[in-house]
Amino acid sequence: MAVYTQVSAEALGTFLARYDQGVLVSAKGIAEGVQNSNYLVETTADRFILTLYEEWTSTDDLPFFLAMLDHLAAAGNPVPRALPDRDGLAIQQLAGRSACLIEFLTGVSVSHPTPAQARAAGAAMGQLHAGLADFAPTRANPLGADTWRPLLERCGAGIDTIAPGLFARIEAALARVLAQWPRDLPVAAIHTDLFPDNVLMLGDRVTGVIDFYFACTDIRAYDLAVMHSAWAFDATGERYDPAIGAALIAGYESRFALSEAERAALPILAQGACLRFLLTRAWDWVNTPADALVTRKDPLAYWRRLEAYLKDDLFA
Numbered sequence: 638m639a640v641y642t643q644v645s646a647e648a649l650g651t652f653l654a655r656y657d658q659g660v661l662v663s664a665k666g667i668a669e670g671v672q673n674s675n676y677l678v679e680t681t682a683d684r685f686i687l688t689l690y691e692e693w694t695s696t697d698d699l700p701f702f703l704a705m706l707d708h709l710a711a712a713g714n715p716v717p718r719a720l721p722d723r724d725g726l727a728i729q730q731l732a733g734r735s736a737c738l739i740e741f742l743t744g745v746s747v748s749h750p751t752p753a754q755a756r757a758a759g760a761a762m763g764q765l766h767a768g769l770a771d772f773a774p775t776r777a778n779p780l781g782a783d784t785w786r787p788l789l790e791r792c793g794a795g796i797d798t799i800a801p802g803l804f805a806r807i808e809a810a811l812a813r814v815l816a817q818w819p820r821d822l823p824v825a826a827i828h829t830d831l832f833p834d835n836v837l838m839l840g841d842r843v844t845g846v847i848d849f850y851f852a853c854t855d856i857r858a859y860d861l862a863v864m865h866s867a868w869a870f871d872a873t874g875e876r877y878d879p880a881i882g883a884a885l886i887a888g889y890e891s892r893f894a895l896s897e898a899e900r901a902a903l904p905i906l907a908q909g910a911c912l913r914f915l916l917t918r919a920w921d922w923v924n925t926p927a928d929a930l931v932t933r934k935d936p937l938a939y940w941r942r943l944e945a946y947l948k949d950d951l952f953a
């Protein structure tokens with residue numbers, strides 16, 4: 638579920654009156670997502686997404702995210718812009734939260750991508766990176782490589798309730814990955830969470846790239862490594878599909894070239910990506926009651942991916 642904040646019809650009607658976007662017809666909470674509250678809003682003019690930003694998304698970061706979306710949309714990428722009201726304001730206050738009225742994009746996210754869909758999604762990321770080459774604003778990655786060890790320590794021994802000995806295993810993997818972490822690859826504004834649920838598709842065509850709320854400035858090729866780890870395995874992390882992995886990289890390179898150094902770094906970047914998602918999922922696991930409304934994501938699905946990347950070069 639992802640409706641943490643309830644909005645009354647009256648408050649929503651008053652909110653919409655600030656825009657030239659018609660009059661409220663219906664509003665339904667959207668179950669998908671974990672971070673923010675999202676509603677599908679229909680007016681007499683169109684369909685929109687209403688997002689209310691919860692505690693995980695800092696209001697101070699919204700100008701960065703919205704500028705990135707405007708920049709990408711202007712470069713022809715299928716990303717949703719936050720709409721300005723009659724006074725030109727895109728960031729509003731609603732039901733005690735910062736809120737935006739956002740363009741609705743058609744399409745559905747695929748659970749089991751085909752190679753053709755993976756190729757299109759890889760190309761969509763390549764196009765994002767091309768579009769962001771001249772994007773100047775920056776935002777430090779709050780979940781970058783330097784934060785993983787402190788996050789492991791904050792999780793503490795509780796992590797062993799997920800699997801016996803997991804803390805020590807992660808600690809050893811972390812030491813290996815951080816010792817080899819590349820420090821001289823190109824950095825840029827990147828998405829950092831381009832999982833299948835954040836790509837909308839119609840058939841083999843990408844119609845939307847959404848959920849930029851982890852976007853930040855970090856190693857550009859790390860974004861592709863995150864995507865590879867999310868797309869090329871089944872949900873349990875047990876089975877790697879080489880056809881999907883190859884299609885993602887080929888699609889990406891059809892729009893944006895990887896340097897030799899970036900290509901060579903993909904295995905270690907993918908191991909880092911596994912640690913990042915393993916650690917945030919482990920944190921959520923040990924800090925979210927089992928009966929909470931939010932579904933906890935399985936941390937071990939990322940431990941298994943990490944083992945696969947350690948065992949073989951999946952980018953060869």
Ligand SMILES: Nc1ncnc2c1ncn2[C@@H]1O[C@H](COP(=O)(O)OP(=O)(O)O)[C@@H](O)[C@H]1O
Pocket residue numbers: 639667669670671672673674675686717739740741742743834835845847848849850
């Ligand atoms: N611009 C959009 N157009 C169409 N659907 C959207 C849009 N933004 C979000 N959604 C829908 O809302 C769901 C949750 O959005 P998301 O941004 O992933 O939430 P969260 O930030 O909470 O993870 C998505 O899975 C998608 O179904």
Ligand SMILES: N[C@@H](CCOP(=O)(O)O)C(=O)O
Pocket residue numbers: 670671672830832834835848914917918934
């Ligand atoms: N993709 C992350 C969690 C973030 O979820 P999202 O719905 O905001 O993409 C994970 O799978 O751990």
